[in-house]
Amino acid sequence: MPNNKKISAYLHIPFCEHICYYCDFNKVFLEGQPVDEYIQLLLKEIALTQESYPVKEIPTIYIGGGTPSSLSAKQLEVLLDGVRTLLPYHEEGEFTMEANPGDLTAEKMSVMKSFGVNRISLGVQTFDNRLLKKIGRKHTAEQVFETVNLLKQQHFENISLDLIYALPTQTMESLDETLDLALSLDLPHYSLYSLILENKTQFMNWVRKGKLELPNEDVQADMFARTIEKMNEKKLFQYEISNFAKAGFESKHNLVYWNNEHYYGFGAGASGYLENVRLRNHGPIQHYMTPLRKGELPILEKEHLTRENQMEEEMFLGLRKRSGISKKKFSEKFNVSFEEIYGEVTRKLIQQGLIEEKEGFLVLTERGLYVGNTVFEEFLLLD
Numbered sequence: 001m002p003n004n005k006k007i008s009a010y011l012h013i014p015f016c017e018h019i020c021y022y023c024d025f026n027k028v029f030l031e032g033q034p035v036d037e038y039i040q041l042l043l044k045e046i047a048l049t050q051e052s053y054p055v056k057e058i059p060t061i062y063i064g065g066g067t068p069s070s071l072s073a074k075q076l077e078v079l080l081d082g083v084r085t086l087l088p089y090h091e092e093g094e095f096t097m098e099a100n101p102g103d104l105t106a107e108k109m110s111v112m113k114s115f116g117v118n119r120i121s122l123g124v125q126t127f128d129n130r131l132l133k134k135i136g137r138k139h140t141a142e143q144v145f146e147t148v149n150l151l152k153q154q155h156f157e158n159i160s161l162d163l164i165y166a167l168p169t170q171t172m173e174s175l176d177e178t179l180d181l182a183l184s185l186d187l188p189h190y191s192l193y194s195l196i197l198e199n200k201t202q203f204m205n206w207v208r209k210g211k212l213e214l215p216n217e218d219v220q221a222d223m224f225a226r227t228i229e230k231m232n233e234k235k236l237f238q239y240e241i242s243n244f245a246k247a248g249f250e251s252k253h254n255l256v257y258w259n260n261e262h263y264y265g266f267g268a269g270a271s272g273y274l275e276n277v278r279l280r281n282h283g284p285i286q287h288y289m290t291p292l293r294k295g296e297l298p299i300l301e302k303e304h305l306t307r308e309n310q311m312e313e314e315m316f317l318g319l320r321k322r323s324g325i326s327k328k329k330f331s332e333k334f335n336v337s338f339e340e341i342y343g344e345v346t347r348k349l350i351q352q353g354l355i356e357e358k359e360g361f362l363v364l365t366e367r368g369l370y371v372g373n374t375v376f377e378e379f380l381l382l383d
Contacts, residue, residue: 012267041292043082060253069099080115119158160189188249316376324363
């Protein structure tokens with residue numbers, strides 16, 4: 001790979017102080033885990049990868065989990081010092097770290113600040129304390145306000161809140177209260193996701209046993225509409241199906257995914273996209289660490305994308321953005337006429353009122369937003 005390319009970086013910290021009932025991300029209880037060795041081997045993976053896939057510039061770094069903020073201040077310092085030493089990241093880039101309300105201390109924030117972390121994504125989910133307990137979260141709504149105030153005191157301006165709607169027994173009144181409290185913080189970015197039942201989660205087990213009921217599809221659609229309405233009232237632009245931001249505060253790292261650009265994936269279970277190859281690391285921590293102890297990369301699988309695969313991903317990732325897909329850029333990227341590949345399906349979806357064309361860009365209509373997955377499936381090319 002030429003070393004003049006820009007490649008972003010995702011780092012996975014799989015440790016949590018508790019496991020939420022809905023979460024299927026790669027994670028383990030923090031207590032008793034080899035956290036310090038994991039950090040050292042994560043840094044070793046970065047160094048080994050840089051030998052195989054060198055890069056000149058890292059425009060965005062995103063440290064997610066798990067719960068990165070569950071690390072101690074000293075562990076954070078070791079991690080971030082290593083990251084800044086090994087990766088050619090520039091201060092004007094975007095450096096995000098996920099955190100849980102209540103985990104962040106002034107000391108941890110100071111460490112993060114000193115190594116260039118300039119964006120914080122807080123996993124809030126809801127401001128309803130009853131629902132927080134029901135979904136297995138350990139923080140309270142009050143701690144969200146305390147954490148945001150502390151972040152502002154430490155001069156973190158780029159703060160994002162993650163919220164989930166369509167939670168068990170959640171009413172529209174509860175959602176309204178959550179949205180109002182979230183927006184009262186006047187933050188530049190909000191992510192709002194509908195709860196998705198995943199296999200091997202506590203929630204899925206309860207639903208299968210008839211012990212848990214979730215709002216039906218109509219209620220979910222109403223809740224989605226309410227989030228859009230409330231965000232629009234506060235001049236927060238819906239730049240992607242589930243993400244809203246003030247101008248200039250869109251998540252640059254997540255736009256790398258939606259623009260179908262390349263990125264490293266470091267850490268247990270992390271995925272990367274390099275040279276049109278999707279790579280995935282071993283998930284269980286010991287399976288991840290074993291090859292690294294021997295100086296080998298912990299890659300579990302590599303998927304070489306065909307040209308058709310790349311076109312499909314370009315469409316269903318790009319259509320998530322409210323700015324949509326540029327037909328001209330598509331044609332230039334794949335050296336083929338957009339009309340030749342997708343003209344027919346595009347005309348059909350426009351006729352159905354699910355997408356529209358604006359100045360050479362294809363975008364989801366308001367109706368298409370609610371059935372996005374159905375629209376995306378139309379762009380899968382049959383081999």
